[in-house]
Amino acid sequence: MLALNRKLWRDLNNLRGQVLAVGLVIASGVGVLVMSLSVHESLSVTAEAYYDRYRFADVFAGSKRTPEWVARRIADIPGVQSVQTRIVHMATLDIPGFAEPVIGQLVSIPEDGQPQLNRLALRAGRWVQAGHPDEVIISEPFAEAHDLGPGDSFDAIINGNKRALSIVGIGLGPEFVYAIGPGALMPDEARFGVVWMGRKALEAAYDLKGAFNDVSLSLLRGTNETNVIDRLDQLLERYGGFGAFARADQLSNWFLMNEIAQIETLSGILPTIFLAVAAFLTQMVLARLIAIQRSEIGLLKAFGYSDFEIGWHFIKLVIAMTAVGIVMGWGVGAWLGRTTTELYATLYRFPLLIFQPSASVFAIGAIVSLGAALAGTFGAVRRAARLPPAEAMRPPEPPAYQKSRFLDGPLGRWFDQPTRILFRQIGRWPGRSAVTSLGVGMAIGVLIMAMQWMDSIDHLAQVYFFDAQRQDLMVGLVEPEASRARHDFAQLPGVLSVEGTRIVGARLHAGNRSHRGGIQGVRPTDTLQPIYDASGGVVDVPPEGLVLGTKLAEKLDVGIGDQVQVEVLSGRRPEAVLPVTGLVETYIGVPAFMNTDALDRLMRERPSLEYANLVIDENRQDELFAALKDTPRVVAVMLRSAAVETFYKTMAETLTVYVSFFAAFAVALGFGVVYNSARIALSERGRDLATLRVLGFTRREIAYILLGEVGLLIFLALPLGAIIGKLLALMMTSVFETELFRIPPVVEPSTYGISILTVMISAAVSGWLIRRRLNRLDLIGVLKTRE
């Protein structure tokens, strides 16, 4: 081995504490990068493979009742590759041993085998048989939640008739990767299930012989979706079409793609923060090492080593230090990637899960972190390489200090000499001190950013589930009914009050922007689901016009007073131009509200309701559930407490991994910064400190000088960290803003407290390690050597 390489290894060995501290930070950066890239890749590849293999459709459309022959007309639309018609309906399911009514989505499949599009992955059991109309295949998560399998059976109210269905198979479908019930945010496997039934059975049940109410299309490559959707809408209009939409707007796919996009964002932002800090730490260690090795560098040059050889030597040191972090990061990232992907697989259900992060994921992790480290240390390496040999072999000039107004003013006499040393040290190297404070501040900030999600989620849940919604139960009806139907609900056991509401599907256009969603009717007297502004509370219902969520207004680029063209997708499919009369901030969804009277007028229908909001007596809940299970016109029962529970359960699962990872990273960062700062200060001032020991200072007294300085910088970092945390929270929540969610950047005082405490503990541990080194100071060496 070359002598210079031998020196490299020895240097690394001597610096092992610092190498490890830097390595941990680099590992966090590489880890989160590898994690997010591998999860992103896995989910994308898995989704693509799943969609492709199971022929997920490109365009979807629902209608009231369309004769089967129209399918041929649809197939004739230019660009259409294949057409699959079917019958899709909601139904209430009664699962043995489960009190609440379960929402079932019935989807027809051909009795003779797989459909053309949206094929099933049969996970267990067999296909339904012709002539056995009660045979069904149910979705896997639903089966798991209720411990159901082939051979079991349950009741369902199908078009008003209670029927016993027997399970013959368990399946998954590409349309239900993210399987959520109407109005739900998170999959609730126990309360929502997909039930695939034979086409003939459903035709008979819903009186749709020779007809369909749902159609899916696949398109030839390069076909313009919009044209096909327009033609399809024209064809279905007379059959009560609800408006066709593309795969991008398909609910499950929309959630999945949003998630994948968020992971991509994550892979961009977080590693950048981590690796910037890592680069800065590497620079800190290297600059100090070069300063210590000045005379060695001079000597090497005197022997005839070139600038390049010296520079390369230190670059190799950086590479070796970074490599330690990269290797750790690869391991952590691969493990986290797999864990996270598996976690996603419980939310997003795939029959296959491809977790094979490509070599490029690891290569990117390595290249990015190495690049950051080399960029960060470039200046230090260049200084080492350019050091003139003669100058390098002379000891550096003693650092010049200056008096300061602070220490030498009237306040100054309160300070003893050790405290003076401490302050002068900070004043002499303000940049370096700032960087230490900033590093610790970053650690605190990152932790606040991570933990703040809990606060935000709590706040969001409070506003969405409790402040804005006051019903215990929301019941969906098969068809809109006259509004007096709410009196029927009032008669049910345990119902304390009822309010009806309706939501009509509509397309909203403004200029060349459009949105497909629903308009919810609200009465000025409604108290259970009023129009609620996240920051201002309940908003009065204006007599006319639309009240839009701010995110929707942003999407349509409209404000109060602007006109929106409304194209209702049900009933008589009326169209109208309505003014925006109000804006409300919501955290979830992109709602549009109208005064119910105005909505009824627009629809040219009698006052009607499609959903009933109920306040119930908890003690009679089970009685009510039993009654609802036997109410034919009910298709969906949504329990608020269940929604809240699912929401928290899902959030807890996803956030625990995320928050623990960031806590670990913040601890590593806090530790790394403090350890390196104190370690460097020790190597610079070891001689001073040993001199003081010789003069009779105790270990505690010299520890005060060294650690007091770091302690003071940490103290300054506390408010800085709180500010950084708040800014990071603002940044992250704005980056993660989607149509579905706006996370309010709420930070509770306890989050600041816990974050600060955690980082302080990790700082204390590194302080303790340095303190142990202080105890081993060479007192005798000090008498003889000069630096």
Add this chain to the structure above:
Amino acid sequence: MPVAAETNAAVADGSEITIRARNLTKVYHTGEVDVHALRGVDVDFAARELIVLLGPSGSGKSTLLNILGGLDVPSSGELYFRDREITAISEADRTKYRRDHVGFVFQFYNLVPSLTARENVALVTEIARQPLEPAEALELVGLGDRLDHFPAQLSGGEQQRVAIARAIAKQPEVLLCDEPTGALDSQTGVIVLEAIEAVNRELGTTTAVITHNVVIADMADRVIRMADGAIASVDTNARRLQPADLSW
């Protein structure tokens, strides 16, 4: 009257003894070799005495000074400060011993660069029991007009005099100087020696100076020569020369 044959630096007469060492040995275990740095040294430092320790590198004079100053512990033997045995006291007690009784002057001054001359002295007076005022100590070494200068603003000789002021400001019983003029030219060295001599004379501090420089021996009360970890000879000067009369 020089007693050239004497190899025992114990003092027989009735003067008050500040430091008493008997049969001190020190063995360093470095790797597989044992280095015998001290091989049974007997030495007494009397109150008010100025002693010069001479000897080549590796003769054991620094090891002896370190042990006497409470920086190191002997492998065997006995060490007394006045009547108190300090041979094998705890690390904390050795710190206390240095803090209360011993002043050190180093070859490379070892001033704290971030403190001014006055503050460097105050560093010690703040933890001492009956200190001089820092300004007074600096006056004693002739630096009354350089109180507020930082080390980087002082010459080598001035820095060494600050170090002396720092060492004596707590009025130690013992002042130990390891090559105090080693890094200085002759003219500056004389000024530093004058400061040491003044302290010894005016405060009565027992003073030991290690040096390579034989000329300095003439300012001592006694000259102890060391070789191979043992005392080679002890000479008592009939008359101390003033540093100003020395030259090299």
